Amino acid sequence: MGDNEVKKISMAVIKRLPRYHRYLAELLRRDITRISSAELSRLMGLTASQIRQDLNNFGGFGQQGYGYNVSDLYYAINRILGLNTSYNMIIVGAGNLGQALANNTDFSKRGFILKGLFDINPKLIGLKIRDVEIMDIDVMEEFIYTEEIDIGVICTGRESAQETADRLVKAGIKGIWNFAPEDIKVPEDVALENVHLSDSLLTLSYIMNEKKLARKFS
Amino acid sequence: MGDNEVKKISMAVIKRLPRYHRYLAELLRRDITRISSAELSRLMGLTASQIRQDLNNFGGFGQQGYGYNVSDLYYAINRILGLNTSYNMIIVGAGNLGQALANNTDFSKRGFILKGLFDINPKLIGLKIRDVEIMDIDVMEEFIYTEEIDIGVICTGRESAQETADRLVKAGIKGIWNFAPEDIKVPEDVALENVHLSDSLLTLSYIMNEKKLARKFS
DNA sequence: TAGATTGTTAATCGATTAACAATC
DNA sequence: TAGATTGTTAATCGATTAACAATC
Numbered sequence: 001m002g003d004n005e006v007k008k009i010s011m012a013v014i015k016r017l018p019r020y021h022r023y024l025a026e027l028l029r030r031d032i033t034r035i036s037s038a039e040l041s042r043l044m045g046l047t048a049s050q051i052r053q054d055l056n057n058f059g060g061f062g063q064q065g066y067g068y069n070v071s072d073l074y075y076a077i078n079r080i081l082g083l084n085t086s087y088n089m090i091i092v093g094a095g096n097l098g099q100a101l102a103n104n105t106d107f108s109k110r111g112f113i114l115k116g117l118f119d120i121n122p123k124l125i126g127l128k129i130r131d132v133e134i135m136d137i138d139v140m141e142e143f144i145y146t147e148e149i150d151i152g153v154i155c156t157g158r159e160s161a162q163e164t165a166d167r168l169v170k171a172g173i174k175g176i177w178n179f180a181p182e183d184i185k186v187p188e189d190v191a192l193e194n195v196h197l198s199d200s201l202l203t204l205s206y207i208m209n210e211k212k213l214a215r216k217f218s
Numbered sequence: 219m220g221d222n223e224v225k226k227i228s229m230a231v232i233k234r235l236p237r238y239h240r241y242l243a244e245l246l247r248r249d250i251t252r253i254s255s256a257e258l259s260r261l262m263g264l265t266a267s268q269i270r271q272d273l274n275n276f277g278g279f280g281q282q283g284y285g286y287n288v289s290d291l292y293y294a295i296n297r298i299l300g301l302n303t304s305y306n307m308i309i310v311g312a313g314n315l316g317q318a319l320a321n322n323t324d325f326s327k328r329g330f331i332l333k334g335l336f337d338i339n340p341k342l343i344g345l346k347i348r349d350v351e352i353m354d355i356d357v358m359e360e361f362i363y364t365e366e367i368d369i370g371v372i373c374t375g376r377e378s379a380q381e382t383a384d385r386l387v388k389a390g391i392k393g394i395w396n397f398a399p400e401d402i403k404v405p406e407d408v409a410l411e412n413v414h415l416s417d418s419l420l421t422l423s424y425i426m427n428e429k430k431l432a433r434k435f436s
Numbered sequence: 437t438a439g440a441t442t443g444t445t446a447a448t449c450g451a452t453t454a455a456c457a458a459t460c
Numbered sequence: 461t462a463g464a465t466t467g468t469t470a471a472t473c474g475a476t477t478a479a480c481a482a483t484c
Contacts, residue, residue, distance in 0.1 A: 009428075010474080010475070012474095012476095013474095014421060014424055014425070014473065015417075017420070017421070017424060018414070018416070018417035018418075018420035019401075019414075019417065020420060021419070021420065022399065022400075024400075036440085036441060036442085037441075037442075041358065041432075044401075045477075048441095048477095048478075049476075049477060049478065049479090050475090051479050052442065052443065053443090053444085053446085053475090055443095055475075056442090056443060056444075060442080060443065062441075062442050062443080063438075063441080063442070063483090063484060064441050064442040064443080064482070064483045064484045065439070065440045065441050065442075065483070065484045066291070066440080066441070066442085066484065067440085067441065067442080068442090074484090077276070080424065081420050081423055081424050081427075082424055082426060082427035083420070083423060084462090086453080087423070087426075088471060091292060096317065096321040096322065097318045097320035097322070099314065099317045099318070100314035100317070100318035101415075104314065104315070104415075106399070106416055107408055107416070107419060108418070110419075110420075112419060112423075117239050122222055136428035150426070151422070151426075173429075173442095174426055174429070175422050175423075175425070175426040176422075177418070177419060180326040181240065181324070182240075183237075183240075183262075189429055189432075189433065190428040191417070191422055191425035191428075191429055192422075192425075192430075193413065193418050193421055193422035193425065195219040195413070195418050196236070196237075197238065197319075198323075198324055198325070198328070199233075199236035199240070200236075200395070200411050200413050201328075201330060201411070202235070202236035202239065202299050202328075202396060203232060203233060203236060203324060203411055204302070204369070204394075204395055204409055204410075204411035205299055205300040205301060205305070205393075206232055206235060206298070206299050206300055207232070207409035207410075207411065208300060208305075208368070208369075208392055208393040208409040209299075209392070210227075211392070211408075211409055211411075212392070214407075215407060221484095228448095228450080228451070230451065230452095233453090254464085254465060254466085255465075255466075256465080263455090265453060266453075266465095267453050267454065267455090268452060268453075270453090270466065270467065270468085271451090271452075271453090271467090271468085273467095274466090274467060276466065278466080280465075280466050280467080281459090281460060281466070282458070282459045282460045282463080282464075282465050282466040282467080283459070283460040283464045283465050284460065284465070284466085285464085285465065285466080286466090311461070320451075338466080351464075369463075
């Protein structure tokens with residue numbers, strides 16, 4: 001690996017980072033100052049070994065014989081997750097889900113600032129959700145330029161998801177959070193995170209049936 | 219493995235099933251009657267080998283020299299996912315997200331029937347979302363018994379998530395779909411699926427930073 | 437110092453990919 | 461029949477777990 005190549009972290013590790021972040025936040029709230037990988041493993045239901053492996057992908061945050069300083073580790077992961085900056089965000093599709101996300105204050109607390117909502121429905125255009133206006137999708141590109149939007153949240157229907165993504169990418173957006181039940185395609189340099197709610201519900205349905213069968217045969 | 223032991227399917231495979239289901243539904247819409255693992259692999263961005271391995275966990279749905287019949291495979295996966303029955307569902311926490319989910323018609327189309335919403339806020343109690351009433355959480359347990367509710371959707375805040383889960387489990391619910399940003403604990407025979415929206419947003423944030431670094435060093 | 441616990445290497449386990457005989 | 465493509469076994473790859481020397 002070359003000197004200025006960034007070490008490739010596996011998706012499995014990345015997906016666990018927000019969870020570490022969440023547990024460390026809880027420990028901070030409880031005024032706990034230090035924790036060992038063994039204790040944390042009990043809390044989180046992971047192996048201590050995995051925790052140490054995961055964290056060592058990013059550096060040695062612990063101290064032999066002591067463990068990890070909760071606050072230090074929390075802020076380190078905060079930084080690793082890119083939460084030391086703020087992001088400008090827009091939501092495309094101001095239906096029920098789009099509006100619900102707009103109303104969620106957790107995101108702005110973490111530095112994801114909602115700058116605008118967009119829709120094609122004239123009945124919605126002009127409405128405000130928590131001081132953020134719903135605008136006509138026709139002016140979306142210009143808004144992205146002038147307001148320097150980083151993240152686009154897709155809350156449209158399945159049919160318009162790819163088209164919306166294409167427009168966002170073309171306008172220079174760097175990350176897409178997709179809630180439409182469709183796998184969209186974006187260029188390699190754009191970050192994409194899918195939240196397929198119905199996939200999740202179908203998984204629940206599968207597991208329920210699996211457990212029902214297990215009960216039947218035991 | 220004993221005769222009546224159910225073959226254990228790995229979570230990696232289970233999580234791909236809704237995605238197969240989605241792509242097959244699209245093929246059906248396009249009136250495509252047959253597909254080979256090679257074609258499907260191109261569409262989905264998987265290897266043909268993986269597709270065949272995945273499907274063969276549940277039986278031989280294909281035919282040598284022909285491929286898979288789209289409709290047959292779709293309905294087979296539909297069944298595997300437990301979508302051949304319907305489920306009674308309640309939502310606990312009728313805030314923005316709870317209401318948005320209640321308004322989503324995709325779920326009822328798949329057989330997840332919303333029977334009730336529950337909240338502690340007196341201002342919300344009595345309101346109706348698409349003919350479904352928001353009730354006082356005090357009557358939740360009784361409602362679960364009399365209406366034979368299968369699935370509880372947790373849309374409360376973090377602090378009340380575990381307590382809500384405990385009450386749902388005690389009342390006999392078989393599956394929990396959790397949207398609260400907290401890992402809840404349920405007994406082994408209850409199915410649990412978490413949708414941690416902010417974890418997903420944090421993952422997006424991580425990937426955006428990773429890609430920014432990649433741009434810088436190339 | 438002695439005990440505790442990390443960081444890291446090596447071993448194991450599981451999931452993905454490759455290969456190909458079976459067969460439609 | 462010949463060609464195509466599955467089902468399935470074997471090989472590879474990657475992720476998790478175990479072990480332990482380093483060290484606070």
